[in-house]
Amino acid sequence: MTAILQPGFWVFILTMSGIYGIFTLGLQVQYGVGGILNFGHVGMMALSSYTMAILVIAHGFNFWVAAASGVAVAALGGAFLGLTTLRLRGDYFSIVSIAFSEIVRYVIFNSDGLTGGAQGSLAIMPIGDAYPSYTDTWDTILYWIRDHLTPILGEIADRDMAMGILVWITFGILLFIVSRVERTSWARVLRATREDDDVPSALGKNVFRFRLQAVIIGSIIGGIAGIYWALQVSLLSPDDFLTIVTFYAWMILILSGATKVKGLAIAAIFFGFLYGGTRFFTFWPFSFFDASQRSYMRIMIIGIVLIVLMIRRPQGIFGKREEMVLE
Amino acid sequence: MNNLILEVNDVAVAFGGVKAVNGATMSVEVGSVTSVIGPNGAGKTTLFNLISGATKPDSGTILFQGFEIQKLLPHKIAGRGIVRTFQGAKVIKRLSVIDNLMLGAQNNPGDNLINFFNPRARNAFEKQARERAMALLKQVGIERFANDYAGILSGGQRKLLDLARALMAEPVMLLLDEPFAGVNPTLVEKLLEVLHDLRTEHHLTFLLVEHDLETVMNISDRVVVMAEGRVIADGLPNSIYENQAVVDAYLGTRKLKS
Numbered sequence: 215m216t217a218i219l220q221p222g223f224w225v226f227i228l229t230m231s232g233i234y235g236i237f238t239l240g241l242q243v244q245y246g247v248g249g250i251l252n253f254g255h256v257g258m259m260a261l262s263s264y265t266m267a268i269l270v271i272a273h274g275f276n277f278w279v280a281a282a283s284g285v286a287v288a289a290l291g292g293a294f295l296g297l298t299t300l301r302l303r304g305d306y307f308s309i310v311s312i313a314f315s316e317i318v319r320y321v322i323f324n325s326d327g328l329t330g331g332a333q334g335s336l337a338i339m340p341i342g343d344a345y346p347s348y349t350d351t352w353d354t355i356l357y358w359i360r361d362h363l364t365p366i367l368g369e370i371a372d373r374d375m376a377m378g379i380l381v382w383i384t385f386g387i388l389l390f391i392v393s394r395v396e397r398t399s400w401a402r403v404l405r406a407t408r409e410d411d412d413v414p415s416a417l418g419k420n421v422f423r424f425r426l427q428a429v430i431i432g433s434i435i436g437g438i439a440g441i442y443w444a445l446q447v448s449l450l451s452p453d454d455f456l457t458i459v460t461f462y463a464w465m466i467l468i469l470s471g472a473t474k475v476k477g478l479a480i481a482a483i484f485f486g487f488l489y490g491g492t493r494f495f496t497f498w499p500f501s502f503f504d505a506s507q508r509s510y511m512r513i514m515i516i517g518i519v520l521i522v523l524m525i526r527r528p529q530g531i532f533g534k535r536e537e538m539v540l541e
Numbered sequence: 542m543n544n545l546i547l548e549v550n551d552v553a554v555a556f557g558g559v560k561a562v563n564g565a566t567m568s569v570e571v572g573s574v575t576s577v578i579g580p581n582g583a584g585k586t587t588l589f590n591l592i593s594g595a596t597k598p599d600s601g602t603i604l605f606q607g608f609e610i611q612k613l614l615p616h617k618i619a620g621r622g623i624v625r626t627f628q629g630a631k632v633i634k635r636l637s638v639i640d641n642l643m644l645g646a647q648n649n650p651g652d653n654l655i656n657f658f659n660p661r662a663r664n665a666f667e668k669q670a671r672e673r674a675m676a677l678l679k680q681v682g683i684e685r686f687a688n689d690y691a692g693i694l695s696g697g698q699r700k701l702l703d704l705a706r707a708l709m710a711e712p713v714m715l716l717l718d719e720p721f722a723g724v725n726p727t728l729v730e731k732l733l734e735v736l737h738d739l740r741t742e743h744h745l746t747f748l749l750v751e752h753d754l755e756t757v758m759n760i761s762d763r764v765v766v767m768a769e770g771r772v773i774a775d776g777l778p779n780s781i782y783e784n785q786a787v788v789d790a791y792l793g794t795r796k797l798k799s
């Protein structure tokens with residue numbers, strides 16, 4: 215109970231919400247606009263975060279170069295997935311995308327020398343007097359922000375709060391950019407491809423190109439989320455990138471109403487509260503369950519919320535109903 | 542060089558065992574209205590799909606303005622100026638009527654992601670295209686639905702939208718698959734009027750599909766008759782009536798003259 219009263223807990227929830235929000239924004243471009251069902255989105259997060267971590271820890275890269283490389287590798291992952299599978303029917307893409315992210319995770323899990331394997335990124339730190347951490351550069355920024363917040367907020371201001379602020383600024387900027395992109399004629403063509411290939415092709419649009427671009431853009435955004443994820447958790451482990459993470463993003467997307475970005479931030483916070491909040495459901499009647507049972511309950515509660523939503527508001531909290539029911 | 546804009550040479554395609562188009566040869570003259578007629582299942586729509594690239598032929602060649610196009614992807618063929626409508630009309634239901642038209646605009650800088658950083662070029666094009674789209678909607682008489690989802694339109698209105706959207710692409714040759722089927726007589730008049738204007742003002746070439754000769758009689762310069770995947774007759778509209786093969790092909794399905 216006491217944890218709920220701590221501001222740090224809420225900061226944690228909001229930070230995670232923001233990271234999940236960014237992650238989901240990538241899916242929104244792919245599915246909300248392009249109708250592309252990607253169930254392997256977490257693979258892009260894995261690629262970017264591990265690339266960044268490996269480059270910094272094992273090869274001494276500058277953090278910014280490493281982070282940009284991480285996002286680039288996620289983009290390449292998206293391009294690879296798209297080039298190999300997007301020409302097939304949509305459902306094939308969905309199936310292959312799951313396999314893709316699982317393969318990424320298995321490769322990470324089994325490449326001990328490169329990634330640290332099951333032990334996580336801790337295992338690839340060179341043994342020496344000082345362990346370089348990939349968060350070092352970032353931490354200097356966080357402490358700088360904290361030092362500027364302390365005079366205003368006092369004791370509450372800390373590193374984690376600074377992290378939360380940066381995550382949400384990034385999320386805000388990305389939401390703005392994506393909402394702009396979704397007003398271009400590029401997005402209009404992509405929206406058309408969501409329903410039909412024949413019409414846009416007959417009008418001179420290369421449907422494959424638009425889909426591929428959507429997948430790559432979504433992967434870049436997923437890659438950015440991956441960098442933040444890595445910075446938030448400090449130590450990466452292959453278990454961070456289970457397929458369930460992709461489905462969390464799907465929940466957020468469905469909650470918000472997939473076709474518009476405007477509900478995404480609120481849906482992400484809502485999810486964050488369900489996800490993090492259920493951890494602290496230690497009071498009656500939840501006190502009958504032990505900790506691991508309660509973690510399952512979290513997924514159950516999220517599931518129930520989704521079912522109710524699907525029945526009452528299939529368009530999500532902010533979507534347009536008309537857009538769902540047209541035949 | 543002749544004045545043929547389209548030459549279909551011995552084209553064939555089979556779906557499983559069905560030889561939908563089985564060695565069809567025909568051509569279209571620049572600036573003409575050519576109509577393909579034939580009973581249901583004759584292969585007319587398949588011929589359209591072959592010309593527009595949606596279906597690839599097993600054999601034969603298709604030349605547009607002297608270039609072989611049978612191996613090109615549909616969007617490349619559209620880029621060369623062949624634009625089609627669909628049998629029964631296809632609209633993007635979850636886009637507004639005006640946005641459906643906007644899809645037709647060619648060389649839109651906004652289609653290219655790089656130009657996200659060039660809003661000036663994007664917006665200028667968009668504004669101009671939108672005006673043209675509104676004018677086309679007026680021309681076909683559905684401008685009052687401009688901002689509604691295309692999914693709310695009736696069948697006839699969808700046909701008008703499909704046509705207007707094809708025109709938005711400023712085609713060199715327009716392929717219309719049964720544009721008059723299921724459209725009420727006043728609307729047919731309207732469509733014929735639009736087609737007439739396009740022809741005289743914009744020198745468009747038309748290739749129409751109809752299953753009924755009667756409808757296209759007065760507007761066609763040339764009629765191509767298909768049956769069972771083959772072209773069985775090709776000539777001036779009047780000469781078709783006298784063609785014995787045509788009369789035979791239609792026997793049992795419909796009377797040629799009612």
Ligand SMILES: Nc1ncnc2c1ncn2[C@@H]1O[C@H](COP(=O)(O)OP(=O)(O)O)[C@@H](O)[C@H]1O
Binds near residue numbers: 556560579586
């Ligand atoms: N994609 C397809 N798959 C299988 N058979 C097809 C396909 N398209 C057309 N056909 C068949 O090819 C023949 C010609 O069809 P179509 O070109 O639509 O005729 P029309 O437009 O003259 O009525 C029909 O027997 C039809 O069933």
Ligand SMILES: [Mg+2]
Binds near residue numbers: 585586587628
């Ligand atoms: Mg047909």
